[in-house]
Amino acid sequence: MNKTIGIFGGGQLGRMMAQAALPLNIQCSFFEAETECPAAILGPVFSSKTEQGLQDFIASADVFSLEFENTPVADVDVLTQTKTLHPPRLALATAQNRLAEKSLFDELNIPVAPYRAVDSLDSLKQAVADLGLPIVLKTVTGGYDGKGQFVLRSEDQIDTAWAELGPAKSLIAESFVKFSREVSIIAVRGQDGDVKTWALAENHHHNGILSHSIVPAPNSTDLQPVAQDYITRLLNHLNYVGVLTLELFVTEQGLYANEMACRVHNSGHWSIEGAICSQFENHIRAVAGLPLGSTDVVRPTVMINIIGQHPKSEDVLALQGAHLHLYNKSERTGRKLGHITLMPNNSDDLTGLCRQLAQILPVPLALTADMSL
Amino acid sequence: MNKTIGIFGGGQLGRMMAQAALPLNIQCSFFEAETECPAAILGPVFSSKTEQGLQDFIASADVFSLEFENTPVADVDVLTQTKTLHPPRLALATAQNRLAEKSLFDELNIPVAPYRAVDSLDSLKQAVADLGLPIVLKTVTGGYDGKGQFVLRSEDQIDTAWAELGPAKSLIAESFVKFSREVSIIAVRGQDGDVKTWALAENHHHNGILSHSIVPAPNSTDLQPVAQDYITRLLNHLNYVGVLTLELFVTEQGLYANEMACRVHNSGHWSIEGAICSQFENHIRAVAGLPLGSTDVVRPTVMINIIGQHPKSEDVLALQGAHLHLYNKSERTGRKLGHITLMPNNSDDLTGLCRQLAQILPVPLALTADMSL
Known part of the structure; x- marks a missing residue:
């Protein structure tokens, strides 16, 4: 192995980070309450419930990152006595405090409500x-x-x-911002300061949980450079390394920042198939000090979450061009169990595919609306 | 986990199969002499050197496949007393015997020298x-x-x-067939008899080992349907399930079969990024009884092997659009240690990228020749 990356958290985001790390000969370890977690198949899990867990986790890797946005800053402070964390502590602490976060947006002239x-x-x-x-x-x-x-x-x-x-x-x-839709911009910054940004995702929610994302967000040509500018200000100001997500509202007055997440994001899962280099691979590259890959879109993509109950794998995989990503989690209401990526050839295909998918998914999402690319 | 697949062999092909299986919640186990093998990080390895190894391996999974073309037929015969192997024993035994293989080609009217x-x-x-x-x-x-x-x-x-x-x-x-170039066709057959075929790869060798593959093979529009026809005859005749590879010579008299491999193939590694569904994922889908994914080309792709010595990862990843796949193997002359996938936008880009790559690779391959797409 080239290098070992320790990750705070061992959920599906850690699992997909470790999957992206594997072909680079980079091994991951995890710090998570439950050692039977989605990432466990890809590396050792150190339990945050045991007294020695944090120290063992710190000893297990060369460099550190996180997939859990509520990673305790106190744990980070123990870690950084001897090891390095990407993203930086300041970014994490800011994102964990909505007042500090809004204040940072204000400081960087990023509009907020x-x-x-x-x-x-x-x-x-x-x-x-x-x-x-x-x-x-x-x-x-x-x-x-x-x-x-x-x-x-x-x-x-x-x-x-x-x-x-x-x-x-x-x-x-x-x-309460009057917005027509919610979009998110995801970007990555390397250790050399190189910044790369993925296309805007248009996000649709169901019962407060992300239902699906469409990428590139339709009619977002004018919004993309603005969003890129905002997230680049954040990345550079924070001397950030790794993937950062900024959720934005589209309003009549332009884009308003909602919140940032100091990690890979559900609305970026499309990038595994839909971009030249995924958010997971680029995050690993950044944390490991490697050059970043191209974030260009390969083909317009829709990512649909699997929430609460599993569909039959054979039903999903029978859909033209569908990719299935399961997280090895047990079923529970409102729980993200996996996601499906669709890469339709055109807008008509998308509408048809989404209608088929709505029939397959046991938990109906916000997929009934007409979809367009 | 949905299902467990036991794989004879635990090298890089098994590693990449297991990587493709993971998002489908399918776990793999392996049967390999050395338990410290490339696939080990993704599942348990049962040693073929121990007396109990084969029985433990047979007990470890629901359904079986292989990545090692010299898997002993004697082991398969023990396995099939209680479990199922895909591809079928007959295909494996035929491919292990060049006379039986040529005789099958003759029987199916596939031209051979x-x-x-x-x-x-x-x-x-x-x-x-x-x-x-x-x-x-x-x-x-x-x-x-x-x-x-x-x-x-x-x-x-x-x-x-x-x-x-x-x-x-x-x-x-x-x-000795007088051929202008060597190509390979890879196809997959599902348990329902569905057959899907990837685009022909043009293969270049260096010291008898595959150096790089270009996909789709240049000027292969007329060859593609012929090759598809040949491999489909083989798949259907053998009642095959899984991925099969057929190596072919391009001659003035048309395509001549060289040999077949009853497994995923080095000349299909491009499909991880270059096809909608890779050879690895479709092989897993077939073995697990799931519907097959589209084999369409996303973008023309070049796959270059890393042989004998590792390049610096940072040098490879700095190339535009490059993907790196390392197998966690130690360096040895002539050993396949990993591969690089390039997805250039056009032929000019390819030539430039290959020149850069030739400078980076410690072991010079057949990359100096002018490349075209």
């Missing part, structure tokens, strides 16, 4: 007065896939919202 | 009289990458050739 810090019922009332309604109230730390959020639509919800989220102490109130 | 069975000095002399010179004398069983062969160019070499290869007892003398 107006927001206020909220730490009391009074400050919540003030935020409602300042921002108007509706607003989204979120915990400053924690929460994902729609959890830890409250959408406030009328003033009589203020007490309920505070009762639900107030115990978290530190909240953020954000203006 | 004139040949004679040779089992004595007298029959060798008779073969020379019948076929003329030059001829290639080969052992009927064993031998690969140019080993176990003798090219006879004049009658005074007959005694030397016999002294060298005669002890093998069973030989075949083949007319």
Whole structure:
């Protein structure tokens, strides 16, 4: 093996990172509560539940990265006494704190919806007065896939919202941005400062969880350079190494940043087949100090999540050009179990394929809408 | 996991099969002399050197395949008492015996160079009289990458050739086919009889070992349907399941079959990036009883072997669009250590990339010739 990369987390993102690392003779190890995790087949898993786990994990690899966005900064601080983490601690800490994150966006002139810090019922009332309604109230730390959020639509919800989220102490109130769609931009920065960006993904959600992404996002020619500019500012400011994701809202006033993720992202899974070099391979290349690969699109691609229940593999693979990626996870409501990549030849094919897929998937997603490329 | 596939052999072909199996939640196990083999990172390896190894291997999986073309038929016979092997025993036994193989080609009207069975000095002399010179004398069983062969160019070499290869007892003398180039066709047959064929590869050798393959083979539009027809005859006749490779010579009289390999093939490694569905994934799909994926070419591709010594990974990955596949093998003269896939945009790019690559590779291959797509 050339080098070993230790990864905080051992879920499907770590699994796909390790899959991309293997042909480069790079072995991965993982730090995860449960040693029976999706990444386990590809390398040793050190349990975060055992006393010696972190030290053993730190000893297991040459250089480190993460796939778990809530990787404790305290663990990172132990690690960085002796080893290097990519991405940098500052990026991780910023992304884990919605106020720090918005503040960074402000600093770099990346538009965000107006927001206020909220730490009391009074400050919540003030935020409602300042921002108007509706607003989204979120915990400053924690929460994902729609959890830890409250959408406030009328003033009589203020007490309920505070009762639900107030115990978290530190909240953020954000203006409800009127957006036509959500897109994400994913980019990678190498150790030499080289930045490469994938095409914008248009993301569709179902019950707060990503349902599917279309790449390149339709009608995004004008948006792509703007999004690239925003994420490049972030990467360079943070002296970032590895893959960074920026979720954006498309509004009549242009792109608004929603949040960033210091890792490979569900909306980038399409790149395994759809790009010359995937987000997983380029992340590994960056962390290992290797040159980055081309992020060019090979062919327009749709990535569909498998959520809660598995379809029959034979049904999925019978679809023209379909690729199936399963994560070796047991079924549970709302759980991401795998994804499907479709690379249709044209828009008509896509609509047909998505209709077929909607029939196959046991959990109906947001696939019934007409799709276009 | 959906299913477990046991693979005879644990080299790079098994490694790449298991890599393709992983996203389908299919786990592989391996049967190999050395447990420290390229596939070891992806599944348990049962040693063929231990007494219990074969039985443990048979117990380890639901269905079986192979990546080692010299898999002993005796082992297969033990296996098939309780489990199923894809491809079928008959295909393996035929490919392991050059006389049986040529006889099958004859039976299916697939052109081969004139040949004679040779089992004595007298029959060798008779073969020379019948076929003329030059001829290639080969052992009927064993031998690969140019080993176990003798090219006879004049009658005074007959005694030397016999002294060298005669002890093998069973030989075949083949007319020296005057060919302009060598190509290979790879196809896969599913359990339902569905056959899919990849584009012809044009293969270039260096010291008897495959140096690089260009896909689609240049100027092969007329050859493709003929080659497809030949390999489809073989697949259907043998009731084959899995990937089969047929090596062919391009002559003024058309295509001549050289030999077949009952497995994924080095000249198909391009398909990992260059085809919608790779030879490895389709082989796994076939063995697991799943529908086959499209074998369409995504973009013209060149696959270059890394032989004997490793180049620097950073040098290879700095080439535009290059993909690196290392097999985790130690360096040794003539050993296949990995391969590189290039997907140039056009012929000019290819020539430039190959020149750059020739400078990077420590062992010079047949890359100096002008390349075209």
